[in-house]
Amino acid sequence: MVYTRKNQRDLTRTEKKRLVSAFLELKRSGRYDEFVKLHGRFYVSDGEDGPRPSHMSPSFLPWHRRFLLEFERALQAVDPGVSIPYWDWTKDNTPAASLWAEDFLGGSGRPGDWQVTTGPFAYATGNWTIKARIGERNFLTRNLGRPSAPVSLPTRQDVDHALRDPLYDAAPWDSTTAKGFRNKLEGWGAKGSATRTHNHNRVHRWVGGLMMSGSSPDDPVFWLHHAFLDLLWDRWQKAHPGSGYLPREKLPASDPQHGRVFSLHEPMPPWNVAPARLLDHSRVYRYA
Template sequence: MYSRKNQRDLTRTEKKRLVDAILQLKRSGRYDEFVSLHRHYYVTDADRRPRAAHMTPSFFPWHRRYLLEFEKALQAVDAGVTVPYWDWTRDNTPAASLWAEDFLGGNGRARDRQVMTGPFAYARGDWTIRAGITEDRFLRRDLGRPSAPVTLPTKADVDRALSDPVYDTAPWNSVSTTGFRNRIEGWGIRGTRDVANHNRVHRWIGGSMAGAASPDDPVFWLHHAYIDLLWTRWQKAHPRARYLPDRSLAADDPQRGRVFALDDPMPPWDVKPSQLMDHTRLYRYV
């Protein structure tokens, strides 16, 4: 059992150990494998392929396993490292601690959005983008997108999602009009702004975080650790609620074979959502 901490509570030494482990994964080529994996499984509603990672009920369990695999890789470098979480409802400005020089570095410069500060700046020589959304080799950020301003989600936005007692609803994709999953994933749902929560954070950061290769920005992991924590909070708030769909869809359902029910093995690990409902034997949030 280990703990995942709020990034604002990390010591200077903990930050350095996390950064050093991430940089070691990058040097080994392992980090870019994680980026490529996310790109491969970023399947949209319009695709006819199975959809395990996004716009789908398995959004939460798929990313839980993905974070666990990344954490395992980090711990192979430094056994004491865990993935911290970023509560973007509180630390919601470009001046927040995670954007410091000694941690993730700051915003991109105005000319090309290239990140010039911190350990992941291209000029430092340790962070070259190889699977990004543009031909640029450098990490890009556009915090708040001043040209068309975006704000981070608020506590009220999160509370609205947490109050929904139903996990997910048909048609089990980006246009589901209710349900906790899409309220958090945030593809635009009744009673919210156009995009919400998870998606709005990706948009607020912009740059490298704005596409399928979003793990190119290490803040991805802190963002998704918080998404994982929100799933945990929803489970505690609704102890009788269950993952849906809880059984394979009917043969005439257009989503059959495309979304993953409770006991359908998810690629690439062949693990079922039912095996990822409870993390408490592995880690806790503090």
Template structure:
């Protein structure tokens, strides 16, 4: 059983194996396939139309499946690798260990956002940005430039206390746990982190930045904590809606995956015992 660890607890060898697996997926083209998939869905998911990956109840099960498939791709390169999570309530500054040159590299330079150090820097020649929102082919970041503060533990706890998973109108105007975690309502959790990192993370092509996976692993961990805290609060909607994914509806792009299939993550992985 795969165990997802806090990125801050990875050993130097575990970091190196993860980086090597990421670089291999980039070389063989599989990494960019994930970027294209995410970008296509974020562009097509709208508040008033068919929505699957974002702005909708299936945001959490969709990304759970997306991470599982990515983790399986990493493990096809190195079976020991799992997707670590970034607890942004603790590792809150550009000086945090994940931004070190021996791991993800740091923020971008001021004039164009280009990441200049680490294995994913343009100068390292290993990480061309092929799925682009503009003409720039290098990884970009602007840590803390667009929004000053990452979410706090108190803000997370407030969202985890919400007892209802989701509710009509089942989009970015909805109340409930899902939308507050996704960040369209309230204290803005998930969305705020994307904007804090900046660069490609603030676009639909956000998986271009490997921190995307660590961010979403933590979002998924928070969902698992909410599920444990509210065992009688089901995924909603159960049935009968239009334009969103009901409990037993298929989630595109998969032909046989429903939200119900994604409710028990322990079939695939567990998280370490850190809070």
């Protein structure tokens, strides 16, 4: 049966409560922290050795689609009626937006240590202790909008700039790629440029705190953010039906990215699934 991922602003009070309860149950069981560790393990940058299936590479979108699906299945094992909502940060773009309410994700962190003190994921509730610690902190941190040096969320125009590109990705298949939808959405720019981070990356910066680290799923907003990115990939596919995932073929041994990036039919770890199998989600879920 195909289920629906809704805009978070359209969730009912009951839907929010059920979703939060499923998150907390996964946390209590230890399953949630396994997802956090998995994301951190596969966060491999350009300058590091080894395969890069999850970031700064063409498989950024299919890898995270599968990651969200695995997490969603875990949530549905707790409550079959829940799904991951999406956060359209081009519209709900202030700390006063509904997702930061006390009955949902809670708000920004307090001055000084950025500890989130409101909502069900506040450390004081006893339900959300951070295991993959950054320093000595074992609490959720946020610094919405970074008031001391303000950062704005991406706009509709920023998203449209990415969606208009008919090319999925291009050599050198990393964070320096100047052409293609994937990197324009993921948000890397030329080092030292004023637009070094945009779209996906700028959202992580705007939220701040743990969203700035490889263990960013420690903040539940991670899933809503990436559900919106998944929706945008869907929109790009519909806008450019003649375009497809690149590279289609395995890169030759002479290419510096050989063995580091994943072509259309190369299985991605840790699920041993190729991007080709993740191009269409319509038989599993849809977006409202």
